Amino acid sequence: xxxxxxxxxxxxxxxxxxxxxxxxxxxxxxxxxxxxxxxxxxxxxxxxxxxxxxxxxxxxxxxxxxxxxxxxxxxxxxxxxxxxxxxxxxxxxxxxxxxxxxxxxxxxxxxxxxxxxxxxxxxxxxxxxxxxxxxxx
Numbered sequence: 001x002x003x004x005x006x007x008x009x010x011x012x013x014x015x016x017x018x019x020x021x022x023x024x025x026x027x028x029x030x031x032x033x034x035x036x037x038x039x040x041x042x043x044x045x046x047x048x049x050x051x052x053x054x055x056x057x058x059x060x061x062x063x064x065x066x067x068x069x070x071x072x073x074x075x076x077x078x079x080x081x082x083x084x085x086x087x088x089x090x091x092x093x094x095x096x097x098x099x100x101x102x103x104x105x106x107x108x109x110x111x112x113x114x115x116x117x118x119x120x121x122x123x124x125x126x127x128x129x130x131x132x133x134x135x136x137x
Contacts, residue, residue, distance in 0.1 A: 003066035004106035005073065006035060006096045008058030009046040014126045023072055027061040033096040034058070035108055039125060040117040046125045047089070047111025057124040060096050060106055070107065077109045087112060 005027075011020050013029070034055040037048040048056045063069040070091070074080035079087040089109040096106045120128055 002062045003070070004030065004060055004062050004096075004104055005069070006033065006058050006060050006094065006106040006108045008035075008037075008039065008048050008056050008108075009125045010044075012059050012126055023076060024061070026064050027069070028064065030060045030062055030098075030104070032057065032099045033060050033104075034099070034123070035094050035096055037110070037123075038115075039120040039123050040111065040115040041120050041125075041128060042117040046120065046128075047115065047117065048108070049111055049115055050092075050094075055097075055123050057122075058096075060098065060104060073107075073109070079109075 009015065010017070011024055016024065034057050035048070036050060036052055036054070037056040038051045038054050039056045040047050040049065071080065074091065075082070077089040077091070079090050088111065090112050091107050091109055093105055094108045095103050097103050122128075
């Protein structure tokens, strides 16, 4: 069974910088989708908190080398074995509802502390930033 990851923030293809491009270069895009969550803006990056009744939009990717990719992602998100709990982000398997129909199971990184940022009512980080991660005024 292929391993997938759902990304909603700086790892989305329209919001990436050079570090993110290097991290995601081998990923295979499978479509846009949504997870049950609220999205918060922390300035340099967003965080999603699981919540019923609302959704966050993002991208679903298949990972060609899941072990390597998830190890790198855990490091990037600050929840790898070299990090000390409590973590700001933690990885969890969730159901992603695809925009073109159906659903898939994928890993997502949830924001774990009490959200301290501005809530993004649209649930879409790229709407907040625009292409290339540039903040819209």
